[in-house]
Amino acid sequence: MKNMFASAFIATSLFVAGAAHYAHAASNDDNIPAAAPAIAAAVAKIADGKADVNGVRYHYLLAQGKPGAAVVVLLHGWASTSYMWRYVMPQLVARGYTVLAPDLRGLGDTSKPATGYEKANIADDIRMLVAKLNLDPHINLVGHDMGGMVAYAYAAQHPDEVRTLAILDVPLPGIEPWDQLIQTPRTWHFRFYSVQDVPEMLIAGRELEYLKWFHHSEAVNTRAFSNEAEETYAREYAMPGALRAGFEYYRAFPEDAKANREFAKTKLTMPVLGIGGSGSFGPIIGDHLRHVAAHVEALNVQGSGHWVAEEQPAVVTNALLKFLPRPQ
Structure with missing residues (x-):
């Protein structure tokens, strides 16, 4: 493995801004590591690699904590890759967690098979990746957007292996009020992207323009998306x-909804944290997740839209550090 994370991110203005952001937050909250040198040391521990699992070559970022450290798996969503965790991941590493952040099936530098995008199947991908990397199978899952759907499918299928589950700003297919949500203007893109071939035809060659518009349309704090961030995502989605x-x-989604309705017949018993943006799913995420889990905490993040880990990274990191078990 090579330390590509450091070369890709540490020298950027994104890292400088992130370090300053956390240093300010730390003056008011001991849960946020304060010093930029500590974050730089954490980033230096993050290496990237590739592994073949479930017929897919996965790209991942991994930082190993001390032996016995709690494992946190970060799963991104659509219009993102593992790059979305550039603020949160170093903070968790600095606290001593072992942290894994893969590019999900078909996205980023992971290979792009024609099939297998049901969330239960992608959960199998991630479980196999955890095993392939010889990580403790009893993990803490954090998923945003599609990654949150995958995280739920993982926890529902393997509840004894998931210590905690955090789902960031996404509704689960098939779970109330899914049927109402997918008919609203808020979820217009669910229907558009479901049409075969047409979205690819209209967006191909215009990835930067489209993703910049899409990120901003879903954000409250649009300053979270610099030109550098937009260009990074555009390159990855132009592959x-x-x-x-x-x-x-x-x-x-239709297959996911069918699977989730079956999963929901048995409520999750591990601690579950729902985090949503006040300008997105934050107002409903707690009640939504209580349909599938018995022990739910919820956080409605002010000043954020859908991209909570990028729009308000200090708030999200603080919430995760309070929620996750101690690193050792």
Whole structure:
């Protein structure tokens, strides 16, 4: 493995801004590591690698804590890759967690198969990746957007292996009020992306323009998306097959809904944290997750839209540090 995370991110203005942001937050909250040198040391521990699991070559970022450290798995969503965790991941590493952040099936530098985008199947991908990397199988899952759907499918299928579950700003297919939500203007893109071939045809070659518009349309704090961040995402979604793979996540929703209705017949018993943006799903995420879990905490993040980990990273990191078990 090579330490690509450091070369890609530490020298950027994104890191400088993030370090300053956390240093300010730390003056008011001991749960946020304060010093930029501590974050730099954490970033230096993050290496990238690739592994073949479930017929897919996965790209991942991994920082190993001390032996016995609690494992946190960070799962991104659509219009993102593992790059979305550039603020949160170093903070967790600095606290001593072992942290894994893969690019999900079909996205980022992970290979792009034609099929297999049902969230239960992608949960199998991640479980196999955890095993392949010889990590403790009893993990703490954090998922945003599609990653949150995958995280729920993982926890529902393997509840004894998930210590805690955090789902960031996403509704679960098939779970109330899903049927109402998918008919609202708020979720217009669910229907658009589900159409075969047309979204790819209209967006291909315009990835930067489209993603910049889409990120801003879903954000409250639009300053979270610098030109550098937008260009990074655009390069990743302009890779051959990436748009199609991303839209397959939406085209799998009918199967996901069917699976989730079965999963929900048995409520999760591990601690569950729902985090949502006040300008997005924050007002409903707690009640939504209580349909599938018995022990739910909820946080409605003010000053954020959908992209909570990028729009308000200090708030999200603080909430995770309070929620997660101690690193050792």
